[in-house]
Amino acid sequence: MTGRSLLDNRPLCGAVGVAGLFCLVELAGRTGFIDPIVFPLASTIAGRAAALAADGDFLADVVSTLGAWAAGLLLTVLVAVPAGFALGTMPRVESALRPVLEFLRPIPSVALIPLALLLFSDRFDMKIAVIVYAASWPVLINTMYGLKDVDPLAKETLRSFGFGPLAVLWRVSLPSTAPFIATGVRLAASIALILAISAELLAGGASGIGTFIIEAGSSPDALEFIVAATIWAGVIGIVSNTLFTLVERRLFRWHLARTEGAR
Amino acid sequence: MLEISNLTHTYGSGPGAHHALGGIDLKVAEGELVCIVGPSGCGKSTLLRSIAGLLRPTGGKVVLGGTAVDRTPDDLAVVFQDYSRSLFPWMSVADNVSLPLRRKDMDKKQRRSAAMEALEQVGLEGAAAKYPWQLSGGMQQRVSIARALAYRPSLLLMDEPFGSVDAQTREDLEDLTLRVRSHHNMTILLITHDIDESVYVGDRVVVLSKAPARIVGDLRVDLPAPRDQITTREHPDFVHLRAEVGRLVRGMRSQSAPAS
Numbered sequence: 095m096t097g098r099s100l101l102d103n104r105p106l107c108g109a110v111g112v113a114g115l116f117c118l119v120e121l122a123g124r125t126g127f128i129d130p131i132v133f134p135l136a137s138t139i140a141g142r143a144a145a146l147a148a149d150g151d152f153l154a155d156v157v158s159t160l161g162a163w164a165a166g167l168l169l170t171v172l173v174a175v176p177a178g179f180a181l182g183t184m185p186r187v188e189s190a191l192r193p194v195l196e197f198l199r200p201i202p203s204v205a206l207i208p209l210a211l212l213l214f215s216d217r218f219d220m221k222i223a224v225i226v227y228a229a230s231w232p233v234l235i236n237t238m239y240g241l242k243d244v245d246p247l248a249k250e251t252l253r254s255f256g257f258g259p260l261a262v263l264w265r266v267s268l269p270s271t272a273p274f275i276a277t278g279v280r281l282a283a284s285i286a287l288i289l290a291i292s293a294e295l296l297a298g299g300a301s302g303i304g305t306f307i308i309e310a311g312s313s314p315d316a317l318e319f320i321v322a323a324t325i326w327a328g329v330i331g332i333v334s335n336t337l338f339t340l341v342e343r344r345l346f347r348w349h350l351a352r353t354e355g356a357r
Numbered sequence: 358m359l360e361i362s363n364l365t366h367t368y369g370s371g372p373g374a375h376h377a378l379g380g381i382d383l384k385v386a387e388g389e390l391v392c393i394v395g396p397s398g399c400g401k402s403t404l405l406r407s408i409a410g411l412l413r414p415t416g417g418k419v420v421l422g423g424t425a426v427d428r429t430p431d432d433l434a435v436v437f438q439d440y441s442r443s444l445f446p447w448m449s450v451a452d453n454v455s456l457p458l459r460r461k462d463m464d465k466k467q468r469r470s471a472a473m474e475a476l477e478q479v480g481l482e483g484a485a486a487k488y489p490w491q492l493s494g495g496m497q498q499r500v501s502i503a504r505a506l507a508y509r510p511s512l513l514l515m516d517e518p519f520g521s522v523d524a525q526t527r528e529d530l531e532d533l534t535l536r537v538r539s540h541h542n543m544t545i546l547l548i549t550h551d552i553d554e555s556v557y558v559g560d561r562v563v564v565l566s567k568a569p570a571r572i573v574g575d576l577r578v579d580l581p582a583p584r585d586q587i588t589t590r591e592h593p594d595f596v597h598l599r600a601e602v603g604r605l606v607r608g609m610r611s612q613s614a615p616a617s
Binding site: 245247248250251252253254255256257265266269270272346348349351352 | 409410411429430431433434435437439442443445446447456457460488490491508514
């Protein structure tokens with residue numbers, strides 16, 4: 095009962111936290127604890143953020159970032175899921191490539207942006223390349239992990255009815271791995287957003303939230319613009335994560351029912 | 358219809374090798390319900406998996422309907438003990454039952470109606486749209502049975518099919534098996550470690566020894582039909598047979614010669 099009511103109150107708790115922080119920053123500025131010239135008032139930032147939502151130039155930047163994000167994420171799924179299946183179903187290929195993967199995985203993706211800049215003359219291509227590189231990891235790893243989790247008896251059941259290995263892969267391994275892939279894609283979506291904006295920040299380009307932030311740096315109200323744009327970037331991240339979580343819950347109800355039932 | 362000759366199987370090699378089957382010879386006639394009973398870990402499941410073509414035995418031969426089994430045969434279905442793992446949780450009950458029918462030359466509508474018919478036979482026509490995990494254990498195992506029935510196999514293999522359900526459900530499922538079997542005139546090979554169950558459902562009880570498994574008894578069960586959970590189990594022949602099978606399972610000498 096207590097756990098249930100706490101869960102019900104979670105959005106409320108979050109709202110209280112956000113409002114509390116807002117008031118704290120506002121108060122710090124109003125009392126002079128933080129000079130509003132050093133860091134703008136919370137209300138000023140909120141006003142600026144609201145104004146940005148109606149600003150055509152900023153919206154075009156948001157659309158540009160989201161375009162790269164969506165294209166990158168789509169490409170990530172198209173690359174990483176088959177790769178995960180290849181590695182997960184062919185142990186020899188996996189052992190051959192494992193050292194390479196272990197070497198590449200810890201490299202911070204953002205550190206590869208300068209390299210990507212040299213390799214890709216087109217900024218959009220460069221953005222997509224770093225997004226796909228960074229976002230592929232959780233999808234790849236989750237796909238491989240999900241494949242290991244496929245119940246051998248489920249596969250054997252289908253085999254016993256005379257189905258071949260490809261049918262077993264398609265009808266048992268894929269659906270059984272799908273919830274793990276979905277979690278990977280949700281994680282990848284956050285990473286893709288980080289990489290899209292990082293690439294814009296580091297490499298500039300014609301448009302994008304990152305480009306907007308860099309260009310805002312030279313305006314007199316630089317700080318207000320930068321913080322407001324950053325807040326919108328955060329909102330996009332939260333919205334994407336929430337949407338992905340909702341879709342996951344809806345599509346993979348069977349997976350939840352199972353894992354929660356086993357607890 | 359099923360002929361097993363000198364079937365042996367060894368897991369691993371060298372000193373750590375486990376000899377599961379030590380030469381099994383068994384013939385099952387069309388329409389027979391044969392129970393295979395033996396002490397736990399005696400290789401019953403190895404035998405079943407060899408017949409189903411899920412495992413390549415080290416030696417010997419399995420011939421089903423005149424052809425040697427070297428891969429999973431087409432007209433065979435298996436009901437496993439662990440229904441929760443053997444049913445696909447992402448599919449509705451009806452879809453679970455109709456999935457194997459994709460192997461047959463049937464369109465979607467035919468598959469659907471065959472699935473509904475099989476579900477009706479196990480008394481689950483109302484659960485078609487549900488998901489397996491929304492059903493009780495006994496109901497889930499009924500779905501597995503329906504899936505096997507819809508496939509209309511010439512041989513149905515059941516691997517400890519009632520081992521994971523409560524006693525009441527177990528009796529219901531035993532009777533269900535007897536009912537659908539007389540309706541379809543199927544050949545069934547049922548593996549169990551439950552001596553009473555083997556005598557209650559079987560036309561024949563084949564007793565295996567400890568690993569490496571050999572056949573130590575092959576008894577014909579001539580109990581009056583239809584069998585009934587109360588009257589059959591108090592029948593003197595039942596009491597006699599279960600004692601006989603019990604002695605054989607425990608490795609004691611048989612009191613009378615095997616019936617066949």
